[in-house]
Amino acid sequence: MDVIIDVKRHSYDELLVLEDIKVHVREGEIVAVIGPSGCGKSTLLGIVGGILKASEGSVFLDGKPPADCLNPLTFIFQDFALLPWRTVAQNVGLPLEHHRLPSGQRNARIADALARTGLTDFAGALPKQLSGGMKQRVGIARALVVKPAVLLMDEPLSALDAQTRDLLMEDFLDLLLRERIAGIYVTHNFQEALRLADRVVVLSRRPGRIKEVVSIPIPQRERTDKAAVITLADLGNKLWSLIRDEASVADREVIHE
Amino acid sequence: MSEIAASGPSVLPSSGSPQRREVEFRGGGFMAVPQPLYSWVAFAGIIALWQVSISAGWIDPVFLPSPASICIALWQLVVSGDLWIHMSASLSRIGTGWFIGTGLGLAIGVAMGLNSSARAVGMPLVSAIYPVPKIALLPLLILWLGIGETPKVVTIASGVFFPTIIATLAGVDAVPRNLIRMAQSFNMPTSGIIWKIMMPSALPGILSGFRISVSTALILVVAAEMIGAQYGIGAFLLTAGNLMQSDDLMAGVVILSILGLSIGAAITVFERIFLRWR
Numbered sequence: 001m002d003v004i005i006d007v008k009r010h011s012y013d014e015l016l017v018l019e020d021i022k023v024h025v026r027e028g029e030i031v032a033v034i035g036p037s038g039c040g041k042s043t044l045l046g047i048v049g050g051i052l053k054a055s056e057g058s059v060f061l062d063g064k065p066p067a068d069c070l071n072p073l074t075f076i077f078q079d080f081a082l083l084p085w086r087t088v089a090q091n092v093g094l095p096l097e098h099h100r101l102p103s104g105q106r107n108a109r110i111a112d113a114l115a116r117t118g119l120t121d122f123a124g125a126l127p128k129q130l131s132g133g134m135k136q137r138v139g140i141a142r143a144l145v146v147k148p149a150v151l152l153m154d155e156p157l158s159a160l161d162a163q164t165r166d167l168l169m170e171d172f173l174d175l176l177l178r179e180r181i182a183g184i185y186v187t188h189n190f191q192e193a194l195r196l197a198d199r200v201v202v203l204s205r206r207p208g209r210i211k212e213v214v215s216i217p218i219p220q221r222e223r224t225d226k227a228a229v230i231t232l233a234d235l236g237n238k239l240w241s242l243i244r245d246e247a248s249v250a251d252r253e254v255i256h257e
Numbered sequence: 258m259s260e261i262a263a264s265g266p267s268v269l270p271s272s273g274s275p276q277r278r279e280v281e282f283r284g285g286g287f288m289a290v291p292q293p294l295y296s297w298v299a300f301a302g303i304i305a306l307w308q309v310s311i312s313a314g315w316i317d318p319v320f321l322p323s324p325a326s327i328c329i330a331l332w333q334l335v336v337s338g339d340l341w342i343h344m345s346a347s348l349s350r351i352g353t354g355w356f357i358g359t360g361l362g363l364a365i366g367v368a369m370g371l372n373s374s375a376r377a378v379g380m381p382l383v384s385a386i387y388p389v390p391k392i393a394l395l396p397l398l399i400l401w402l403g404i405g406e407t408p409k410v411v412t413i414a415s416g417v418f419f420p421t422i423i424a425t426l427a428g429v430d431a432v433p434r435n436l437i438r439m440a441q442s443f444n445m446p447t448s449g450i451i452w453k454i455m456m457p458s459a460l461p462g463i464l465s466g467f468r469i470s471v472s473t474a475l476i477l478v479v480a481a482e483m484i485g486a487q488y489g490i491g492a493f494l495l496t497a498g499n500l501m502q503s504d505d506l507m508a509g510v511v512i513l514s515i516l517g518l519s520i521g522a523a524i525t526v527f528e529r530i531f532l533r534w535r
């Protein structure tokens with residue numbers, strides 16, 4: 001399923017946040033969005049996922065979602081957004097509860113999502129008993145349980161420490177590629193973008209406009225090979241030079257709220 | 258070379274430097290340390306001192322009865338069955354009033370939390386009536402509803418109703434928005450959001466509201482019974498006071514203390530069961 005983003009403008013009251021964002025995310029494609037703080041990345045993702053309404057412009061879906069997909073556009077949240085009073089399995093099952101499914105199928109979906117995120121042994125644990133990395137695995141399992149077409153991820157790893165982040169990112173990438181799930185991945189961290197994305201959309205500082213779209217011509221599975229190191233380093237330098245000036249200006253802005 | 262070899266990870270320099278001194282403990286942030294023994298010893302000490310001052314004749318027992326005579330008065334209340342008569346009268350008033358006030362308060366608090374128009378209408382009314390000591394309404398309620406149980410129960414219900422609304426409203430307002438957005442991102446229907454996200458999330462606030470509303474109910478039942486009732490702890494206290502039976506009077510106070518503590522403990526048990534996830 002394709003996502004066609006055509007956001008002409010978005011503002012919060014007087015504050016213009018996004019302008020002229022046109023992106024076509026193809027089936028199974030992973031698109032990273034990077035840009036300085038406050039440039040409107042989260043806003044853009046919210047608009048794409050239908051939890052914010054663009055001031056002007058729309059987002060379209062095209063094509064058929066995968067079989068038994070219950071929620072084509074599914075979020076994975078930076079702060080995990082788990083219900084603390086529910087166990088891991090109950091959290092993962094939450095999005096199924098308002099769908100009519102035979103209970104056998106429901107349980108099978110939950111078990112499958114838990115297995116694919118390595119959470120089977122933690123099904124009965126409460127969120128407070130889990131580390132940050134495990135909590136985000138629950139967030140991922142909850143997204144997988146609805147068999148999404150496109151995952152919308154707003155800095156899903158940024159609340160985690162560096163080692164957990166690296167470990168989880170590899171698992172994550174594996175899932176996306178294996179299931180051919182498309183992803184829009186918002187991040188500050190262009191190393192993550194370089195590891196995951198087919199294309200990187202670089203936004204300017206607020207109001208966010210598309211500054212450049214950088215394609216990464218190496219398949220994700222080959223990016224850890226020695227041969228890829230130089231190309232990726234060049235792309236990394238390019239991305240950094242694209243956002244460095246924007247970021248340093250954005251960083252010095254005083255927030256008026 | 259030998260210097261490097263000597264500074265292995267577990268080898269410390271031997272003492273002898275005149276500047277060497279130990280780092281002192283500078284305080285741990287005034288952390289509260291539980292000391293149950295102190296509490297019991299102090300409690301027992303006060304009772305003992307009290308008993309001694311009366312046995313020795315330092316205090317007039319009509320003015321302040323001794324712990325022993327209070328115990329005897331309590332015991333007589335139990336064996337005569339009077340305790341049960343007064344307790345059941347008070348408890349049934351508290352129970353009825355509290356349930357009515359809590360039920361209405363929860364419903365209206367949730368409605369005000371979810372619906373901006375309901376909040377706009379309700380908030381000024383709640384703010385205006387909340388600070389009024391509800392016992393002041395009793396004469397008015399007697400005028401409207403006649404004497405008997407109804408005005409007492411309604412007084413208690415109204416005393417419970419307002420703090421419950423406020424606790425519920427605060428609980429609903431404190432529901433993390435990201436959880437609601439998460440639910441919406443899975444197309445969860447509004448009723449599901451209310452029951453599965455908002456209510457459990459507001460529960461801690463609602464339960465701590467219960468603590469306040471229960472003690473309000475206790476105050477109001479005693480006050481209402483002092484104004485006009487034949488049975489009830491409040492009526493019993495008033496009679497004992499009029500007859501200068503200070504041992505009965507103190508026994509009534511002890512009963513109220515035990516009652517308040519037990520209700521508080523029951524709420525704590527409730528919290529342990531329902532808020533285990535915190």
Ligand SMILES: Nc1ncnc2c1ncn2[C@@H]1O[C@H](COP(=O)(O)OP(=O)(O)OP(=O)(O)O)[C@@H](O)[C@H]1O
Pocket residue numbers: 012015017035036037038039040041042043044188206
């Ligand atoms: N609900 C809101 N009301 C008013 N202004 C908002 C709101 N949400 C965001 N903003 C402002 O809009 C701008 C863009 O916010 P957004 O969260 O989309 O940026 P971001 O690129 O995700 O930032 P970050 O990198 O910090 O996550 C910011 O300046 C922010 O202060």
Ligand SMILES: [Mg+2]
Pocket residue numbers: 041042043154
């Ligand atoms: Mg953001």
